[in-house]
Amino acid sequence: MAADKADVVLIGVPKKLIVDGLSGPFSLHVILKDNAEAAIAKAGPNVRGAAVTGAPDKMMGDVMARFPKLEFVSSFGVGYDNIDVKYAVEHNIVVSNTPEVLNEEVADTALGLLLCTVREFPQAERFLRAGKWTERQYPLTKATLRDRTVGMVGMGRIGRAIARRLEGFGVPVVYHSRNPQAGVSYKHYPKMVDMARDVDTLILITPGGPSTRHLVNAEVLDALGPWGIVINMSRGTVVDDAALIAALKQRKIHAAGLDVFVNEPEVPKEYLELDNAVLFPHLGSATVYTRQKMEQLVVDNLLAWAAGKPPLTPIPETPWPPKKQA
Ligand code: 8YV
Numbered sequence: 001m002a003a004d005k006a007d008v009v010l011i012g013v014p015k016k017l018i019v020d021g022l023s024g025p026f027s028l029h030v031i032l033k034d035n036a037e038a039a040i041a042k043a044g045p046n047v048r049g050a051a052v053t054g055a056p057d058k059m060m061g062d063v064m065a066r067f068p069k070l071e072f073v074s075s076f077g078v079g080y081d082n083i084d085v086k087y088a089v090e091h092n093i094v095v096s097n098t099p100e101v102l103n104e105e106v107a108d109t110a111l112g113l114l115l116c117t118v119r120e121f122p123q124a125e126r127f128l129r130a131g132k133w134t135e136r137q138y139p140l141t142k143a144t145l146r147d148r149t150v151g152m153v154g155m156g157r158i159g160r161a162i163a164r165r166l167e168g169f170g171v172p173v174v175y176h177s178r179n180p181q182a183g184v185s186y187k188h189y190p191k192m193v194d195m196a197r198d199v200d201t202l203i204l205i206t207p208g209g210p211s212t213r214h215l216v217n218a219e220v221l222d223a224l225g226p227w228g229i230v231i232n233m234s235r236g237t238v239v240d241d242a243a244l245i246a247a248l249k250q251r252k253i254h255a256a257g258l259d260v261f262v263n264e265p266e267v268p269k270e271y272l273e274l275d276n277a278v279l280f281p282h283l284g285s286a287t288v289y290t291r292q293k294m295e296q297l298v299v300d301n302l303l304a305w306a307a308g309k310p311p312l313t314p315i316p317e318t319p320w321p322p323k324k325q326a
């Protein structure tokens with residue numbers, strides 16, 4: 001019987017819905033950090049499918065090369081900078097991600113982080129818990145959302161969900177992306193630094209990877225100015241940390257709210273020491289409700305592939321059916 005089942009590896013935290021969903025239909029090999037080498041060597045030659053359960057777990061070319069029959073990688077999360085897409089394209093491997101099901105959750109978190117950063121809610125709560133309210137009022141916050149303009153960096157599905165919420169808050173929105181987005185009426189800036197000059201608040205919700213590395217650098221932060229606020233909901237790599245830490249320290253910008261970091265869960269200690277930074281432990285999509293939908297989509301993509309049907313959400317770089325390399 002087992003011979004009929006495709007061999008699938010699970011790389012990363014064995015999330016319950018994914019393990020339960022894959023254990024029956026597939027011959028599942030769970031690769032954990034402490035068994036990785038032996039498990040990969042044992043399962044390697046027969047593996048045709050993989051589930052990657054999310055950053056920081058990676059599936060780079062060196063790992064994919066251990067699975068010469070690999071056809072399909074179902075990745076958890078909408079961002080897939082933890083997957084070696086170039087290797088996948090070159091080896092006719094189709095990759096899927098989990099878009100759409102997390103849009104509203106991540107947009108909610110973005111607004112939460114924005115409000116926390118502008119109005120200093122976490123700092124005020126710490127003040128109360130420390131018993132300081134009986135001594136004095138928490139100071140009025142210097143920043144407000146009332147006079148701000150948000151420059152979105154990225155205007156994909158989640159970007160639009162954030163922009164809709166900002167409209168509800170009465171906050172004007174403009175955006176930067178490589179190309180203007182069809183059907184989007186907000187003003188488009190082809191150049192990041194030009195947008196930074198015209199706005200005081202940046203919300204980053206663009207894919208990670210080499211093409212967006214250090215998009216927010218010292219020049220952009222200077223252009224943003226002393227009332228500047230940077231909210232990062234995308235990937236840590238999009239921000240030049242040294243430049244942002246310096247700008248926050250020297251009050252060249254007002255504050256930052258960060259949900260993502262380059263080497264998470266490690267967070268540079270300079271951020272921890274800054275009182276004008278609000279730091280979230282990558283909470284974007286982190287509710288039971290949304291994570292279950294993401295986990296189910298990882299399973300459903302693999303089930304569709306195994307049934308010879310098109311995967312539900314292949315990434316654009318590896319469309320279905322797989323392109324055959326010449
Ligand atoms: C997840 C995310 O927290 O979907 C993404 O790209 O960043 C988040 O929704 C992350 O994938 C968890 O590993």
